[in-house]
């Protein structure tokens with residue numbers, strides 16, 4: 063379906079049709095149960111946005127393995143052109159022109175043509191275009207390598223893992239069930255799903271599990287473990303142990319490998335052997351099984367280490383001397399300081415966002431829509447921003463139970479200036495500054511732009527400081543030490559953006575920043591009510607970064623952060 067959408071785009075068809083196919087593609091890709099089966103049972107059109115044309119094509123594909131409509135498009139344009147079209151800066155018109163006039167059929171042709179200087183004479187192009195194309199190809203190749211690693215966003219996997227765990231816990235034979243692995247450690251991406259179950263009847267557990275409708279097939283099954291794949295293309299490993307050694311197995315499969323190696327080394331020095339089957343004091347030769355993970359750690363003289371910290375980044379030493387951080391938790395977050403509305407590219411009104419935030423239990427919410435230079439999003443001019451502020455003030459007076467604030471996500475322009483004049487910014491409750499353009503500047507220049515913004519007394523935080531988009535775009539290189547020092551000195555917060563494909567600052571950068579005295583905020587950057595869930599992913603990243611409640615400014619009341627307070 064995505065291929066059809068891309069072809070229609072290339073062919074210059076109506077956007078409406080293209081979007082219909084794109085939506086269907088996204089829907090099918092993430093659909094938890096078999097789309098083919100649904101189509102055969104005639105249930106496809108119950109899905110939102112699926113009409114007769116799409117249903118027919120799915121049925122044709124199920125029956126014949128191909129779609130004639132697509133075959134005809136493939137005859138007209140080589141499939142490699144679709145990748146060319148998706149390169150930043152290319153688009154359908156340029157791609158068609160390059161195909162027709164320079165004989166480019168795929169990415170490799172394009173690279174050759176650009177290197178040989180064969181594109182600069184085409185209408186609307188020049189030597190600069192060739193340079194940009196070569197750079198875009200380089201980035202694309204790097205990102206494609208990342209995607210090939212097969213890692214999925216945690217946010218796309220965890221909801222399904224929770225469903226599986228709930229289904230397992232509901233079985234009468236099951237004493238405990240959890241997901242383990244990198245998912246439990248809250249990594250931003252995961253390769254597969256590990257499920258761990260405590261039960262004395264593994265056969266019954268596996269038989270029941272294998273019938274779940276989300277599973278496309280069972281690939282292998284042993285006495286106590288089962289490997290399966292879901293319709294969303296995820297491998298699932300299920301392991302069942304008796305309840306008395308559940309802690310050993312859960313600890314082992316939560317990992318990481320590095321943590322487990324370090325833990326075993328530590329235990330060995332103290333005279334213990336740790337494995338997925340239990341803990342053995344070497345002297346006595348006894349075998350001790352642990353029903354909980356806490357017992358595993360306790361036996362060898364350590365405090366319980368939260369899964370997010372198990373990366374061999376100093377957590378074992380910290381656990382030994384009782385210096386583990388008291389990690390921030392989701393309910394600690396009292397306000398969200400970066401959300402959008404339909405005044406720019408958000409999908410719902412100020413009021414709908416406000417009510418959704420209140421339902422989630424937030425005490426305050428600051429609207430930070432885009433500023434004017436982001437024309438694509440309908441970015442706000444000073445006049446519209448003031449009109450929005452008036453509406454926010456009126457809403458705030460009317461809606462009980464949540465404080466509504468008026469802010470902006472102001473663009474840091476390519477030349478380092480802010481996109482709105484200071485006198486406008488000064489009238490707002492909160493200003494977050496961010497970069498959406500000029501990504502190809504030298505890193506030092508980009509740092510200058512950000513640091514310049516942080517020194518503006520109106521600017522309260524820097525949103526998504528590195529600009530990365532996981533699996534799509536590497537961020538620009540940030541000098542986190544510099545950002546952290548300026549953040550501490552000026553009292554500017556650094557954001558941990560909770561969007562599942564941003565999570566920017568990363569845990570590592572956040573930990574470094576906190577060590578240098580910077581304070582962070584975790585924000586959702588919500589564009590619709592469902593996006594408030596991003597706070598969860600953001601807090602996960604913060605926990606991986608060893609952050610406590612005190613490291614995050616928005617765990618405090620609004621009054622505690624309303625004024626900018628420069629440090630030293």
Ligand SMILES: [Zn+2]
Nearest residue numbers: 471496525526
């Ligand atoms: Zn942004």
Ligand SMILES: [Zn+2]
Nearest residue numbers: 400402471587
């Ligand atoms: Zn934003």
